[in-house]
Amino acid sequence: MANKKGQHGLSVQAVVATGIGIAIVFVLKRFLPIPTGVPNTTIDLGEAFLAFLGAIFGPAVGGLTALFAHVFTDLTWGDPWWSWIIADALFGFVIGYSRNFLKIRQELLTTGKLVKFNILQVVANIVCWGVVAPLGDIWIYSQPAGKVFLQGIVATLTNAIAIGIVSTLLLIAYNKTQSQNKKLTKE
Amino acid sequence: MPEESEITGNSSVERLWIKRLSGTTKIVILLGLSAIGMVSYDTFYLILLTVFAFVFYHAAHLQWQKIRALVYAVIGFTLLNLVLVYVFSPQYGTEIYGTSHVILGRGFFALTTEELFYLLNMTLKYVFIVPLILAFLFTTDPSELAAGMNRLKIPYKICYAVELSLRYIPDFTREFKQISLAQQARGLEISKKANLWQRIKGSSQILVPLVFSSLDRIEVTTRAMRLRRFGTQKKRSWYMTHPLSKLDHFFIIITIALIFLGIWLFKVNGGRFYNPFV
Amino acid sequence: MPTTPIISLKNVTFQYQNQSEPTLKNIDLQIKPGEKVLLTGPSGSGKSTLGNLLNGVIPEEFPGELSGQLMINGKNLAELDLTALSFEVGTVLQDPDAQFVALTVAEDIAFALENDNRFVDELHQRVQQWAEILQMPDLLQQKPQELSGGQKQRVALAGVLIDDEPILLLDEPLANLDPAAGQGSMELLDRLAQERGLTVIVIDHRIEEALHVPFDRIVVLKDGQFIANDSPTHVLQSDVLLSNGLREPLYVTALKDAGVDVSGLDHLDKLADIILTPDDKSKLINWQQRLPRVQVKEDPVPLLNGNGLTFGYPGQRMIFENFNFSINAGEMVALVGQNGTGKTTLINLITGFLQPQSGHLTLGDRSLDSLSVKERAEKIGYVLQDPNQMISKTMVFDEVVLGLQLRGISQEEQEQRAKRILQVTGLYPFRNWPISALSFGQKKRVTIAAVLVLQPQVLILDEPTAGQDLAHYAKMMDFLRKMNRQLDVTVLMVTHDMNLMMSYADRTLVLDGGRLLANSKPAEVLTDPALVQQAHLSQLSLQKLADKVGIADAITFAEKFSAYERGKHDARRV
Incomplete structure (x- = not known):
């Protein structure tokens, strides 16, 4: 990436990716939730886009995007729920590490890498939504364990599905556009 | 559903004192009180916060019809949450307060005063935060947010990412709707008629154009910002910075005082819960 | 120094x-x-x-x-x-x-x-x-x-x-x-x-x-x-x-083609400052007289009609009040007017993306009012300005066939129809290419093909030639004209390009502040100075040239020249 001298902290591209990422995740969370049939649970395509963004731009962009997109979404619903915000930010941060092995901007995607990506996302989902978010609910909000773990498990499942399908598809599509550039010759 | 103008804050009422509060102050109040408010279960303290929040709500002169839908949604969500808590742990109140005064029924689902009291406290947490957020949402100039965050020593690049997101939310909302309609014209079914799998697949038909045009946008915008020297200095100034007024200082001090009061109450109550049962 | x-x-x-x-x-x-x-x-x-x-x-x-x-x-x-x-x-x-x-x-x-x-x-x-x-x-x-x-x-x-x-x-x-x-x-x-x-x-x-x-x-x-x-x-x-x-x-092309020796003309970059000799003027006049007259389509039959349309976003000023328009069958129509004047809103009303508060739309003798977005798309196709906002598949064939798939049309018919459209649109050789490998103009063509495959009677395009140079522009417009003639599709184009309108549109709808200022031939629009000014259009330099030389009928001159120009593109490609 193009950040070298004269840079402090995030690269300009990371700043822009975060800003645009927050806006898109926000729009998707708000306008494109897919009900699963289980009451009050939706497949959140915002998380799918977030995982894709993190896979390209890394942990910092992933974490910050998740954090602010979640805060904004909660604010428009009148109530920030901090334990889930923290869990989301952590998830964005962790999934951002997939950039290091996917190397999707430099190399071609392989099935092996996609499997690794999906293992990482499932583990990250279990840790963040299945453990961190419910524990946060218990410790911070003193909510009963049964309820919060059920919510956590549902979130883990729906996010793992959304990311497993949609992020994977996005990565494959992105890979196709990238691989084209590699052998560009003038028409 | 709230209109998109909310996140970018629009209110026709000018020069209200709440509008003159700096972004920094509003962030401090919101973060500070929501942090202490989520931890504390002291009923009187939560009521105090609620009163404080309604000062702002009142000052914002919100039109009921603008916030009606949102308020109903929050009420619905809160009720559902209360029911869920009760269904999963009807004896949670007893667990916390150590006594059991059964009002109704018996066995696992016996309704106790303790459980009701616990649920009341939980509800208070919403009751205080929602009006506060509504008041700030409609009276804050979004331009002030980034400058306000930067004053709180959050790195300016993170602040600017937030500014960019606010700048792009209306654009992407419009683009999303446009793409969604264009894909519906092509035959995409996003109504309830389609099953879950079809809907996930179908929604990617909207996602792909949105995502790939946004990746292009990231590149072009990066270039536009670099051409105007974004990120070359250790610090950045903000056109929207205003010095903090007396009113700002006043509310920041009150907020800090409230937080200390909340912490002190933990000590007095010997924990987070105010317990009327012993 | x-x-x-x-x-x-x-x-x-x-x-x-x-x-x-x-x-x-x-x-x-x-x-x-x-x-x-x-x-x-x-x-x-x-x-x-x-x-x-x-x-x-x-x-x-x-x-x-x-x-x-x-x-x-x-x-x-x-x-x-x-x-x-x-x-x-x-x-x-x-x-x-x-x-x-x-x-x-x-x-x-x-x-x-x-x-x-x-x-x-x-x-x-x-x-x-x-x-x-x-x-x-x-x-x-x-x-x-x-x-x-x-x-x-x-x-x-x-x-x-x-x-x-x-x-x-x-x-x-x-x-x-x-x-x-x-x-x-x-x-x-x-x-x-x-x-x-x-x-x-x-x-x-x-x-x-x-x-x-x-x-x-x-x-x-x-x-x-x-x-x-x-x-x-x-x-x-x-x-x-x-x-x-x-x-x-x-005007430079006209001067050259009329046989005027431009190498002797100073200030060729500024029409007002060019000094033409009487000889030059008569060359131009003679040349323009020899240009063939443009054939006008007779007896237009209205196809798409809007009656009494009223629309405004909630809480905002009305954009259209009791608005009427009609578009004739088989024509290529340009929709012009300054930014923010309601062009996009009108298109969205036609496609069903927006619902009017009152008024009716008819296509032929059928009412469109009760048709959903999806159903209307089978009659009226809409191509967005930016092809990247429409493309949702990675391969050309998949993208073109998508609308048929989603309508549950049989595999066999899907392939047959897609194949025909791919051939007509000249995309057949690229059918197994990834779309990302195509040029901007080709991508645009893919999106047009993906809309045409549903066999609409009307095709609406937003700025069909935005960002394309003359060569690509001419290709795209000829392509649209071919679609117009071969598939008998009525074409409605939103455009800022006066040249495009003059050269390719049979008719121009001029929109301003939610009102229809004109519904007439492009040349008539451009030779009306008051109209040009009000709708933020600009006159063709050709008209100024006509004034300068003393060609009385600027409308006919502009029309004949546009047709002549179009003919030149065609000839160049053959």
Whole structure:
């Protein structure tokens, strides 16, 4: 990436990716939730886009995007729920590490890498939504364990599905556009 | 559903004192009180916060019809949450307060005063935060947010990412709707008629154009910002910075005082819960 | 003693990392302080690359191999990174939405100074000063979404000029503007350049529109090399533009084709200053008389009708009140009018994306009112301006067939219909290509094919030729004409391009403030000065030429010339 001298902290591209990422995740969370049939649970395509963004731009962009997109979404619903915000930010941060092995901007995607990506996302989902978010609910909000773990498990499942399908598809599509550039010759 | 103008804050009422509060102050109040408010279960303290929040709500002169839908949604969500808590742990109140005064029924689902009291406290947490957020949402100039965050020593690049997101939310909302309609014209079914799998697949038909045009946008915008020297200095100034007024200082001090009061109450109550049962 | 050039390129060659040959080849260019240069060339000629080299985006953002000598304002390339260069060269990007990075006009103008960490007082004072210079003090608190294209461009100019760079670089400044706003923009640029002694480089292929104000030089790039680098008059006297897929001013083409010896004409870049001899005039008059008359379609039959349409967004002023229009079967119709005047809203009402508060739409004798978006799309196809907003598959065939799949049409019929459309649209050889490998124009064609496959009776296109040079423009328009004739599709095009309207539209709908100002032949619209002014259109230079020469019937002349021009494109391709 193009950040070298004269840079402090995030690269300009990371700043822009975060800003645009927050806006898109926000729009998707708000306008494109897919009900699963289980009451009050939706497949959140915002998380799918977030995982894709993190896979390209890394942990910092992933974490910050998740954090602010979640805060904004909660604010428009009148109530920030901090334990889930923290869990989301952590998830964005962790999934951002997939950039290091996917190397999707430099190399071609392989099935092996996609499997690794999906293992990482499932583990990250279990840790963040299945453990961190419910524990946060218990410790911070003193909510009963049964309820919060059920919510956590549902979130883990729906996010793992959304990311497993949609992020994977996005990565494959992105890979196709990238691989084209590699052998560009003038028409 | 709230209109998109909310996140970018629009209110026709000018020069209200709440509008003159700096972004920094509003962030401090919101973060500070929501942090202490989520931890504390002291009923009187939560009521105090609620009163404080309604000062702002009142000052914002919100039109009921603008916030009606949102308020109903929050009420619905809160009720559902209360029911869920009760269904999963009807004896949670007893667990916390150590006594059991059964009002109704018996066995696992016996309704106790303790459980009701616990649920009341939980509800208070919403009751205080929602009006506060509504008041700030409609009276804050979004331009002030980034400058306000930067004053709180959050790195300016993170602040600017937030500014960019606010700048792009209306654009992407419009683009999303446009793409969604264009894909519906092509035959995409996003109504309830389609099953879950079809809907996930179908929604990617909207996602792909949105995502790939946004990746292009990231590149072009990066270039536009670099051409105007974004990120070359250790610090950045903000056109929207205003010095903090007396009113700002006043509310920041009150907020800090409230937080200390909340912490002190933990000590007095010997924990987070105010317990009327012993 | 000549002044030292402010920009000097010697033997500059640049090759992108991913490409097999250089995009710029041995470029030599000297630009003197205060010069105004129009840099032009067909798509893919390397003109944007050259622009990116001058502002430092290359090599920093696009890695590649750069050789040769580059001096800007006395400094060597080695000492100039993107940041250092930004103090010398102010860049206005093609897409005003990307250029606008802040939440309000004031913040965007202040952006560069904020990044330099200047004092807040200075920010306010400089922003105020520039808002006055560009006559927009009342816009300072506006959001980008609330501005017109012309206003966005002014904000962009203020945002780069605020730190007094000596050189101003504009990438396709005319791309997103209606004709009147484009002229306004060029005049503003001219004024600023004069007042502040700026060196100005405009990159654009809309040569006639750019030459609305005087330039000192036109530089033409092709395949990474200069094929012309001379005064506008000299460049226009030669045939270098037309023969390389660029459009020259219409009056120049007319003069040349009439047999007038343009090499003797001074000020060929400014029609008002050209002095024609009586001999020249009679040549023109004779020539235009010999041009064949245009056949007019008789007895138009209305196909798409709107009656009493009323629409406004909740809580806002009505956009349409009791609005009526009709579009005739088999015609190609241009929908024109200034930005924000309701063109997009009208299209959205037709496609069912928006529902009118009252009024009715009919197609032939069938009412459209109760049809869903999906059902209407089978009768009325809509192609968005940006193909990237429509494409949702990675392969060409999959994209084209998608609409049929989603309608549950049998596999066999899907393939049959897709195959036919792919053939008609000339995409058949690419059917198994990834879409990302196609050019912009080809992508656009894919989106048109994907809409046509549903066999609509009406095809609506938003700016069908946006961002395409003459060669690609002619290809796209001929393609649309072919669709119009072969598939008997009625075509409705939203456009700012007066040329396109004149050359390809049978009829023009002029919209202004939610009212239909005209529904008539393009030539009639353009020869009505009051209409032109009110709807933010611009007259063709051809009409001014007709006045100058004394051709009485400017309408017929414009019509005949457009038909003649179209014929020339056709002939060139055969």
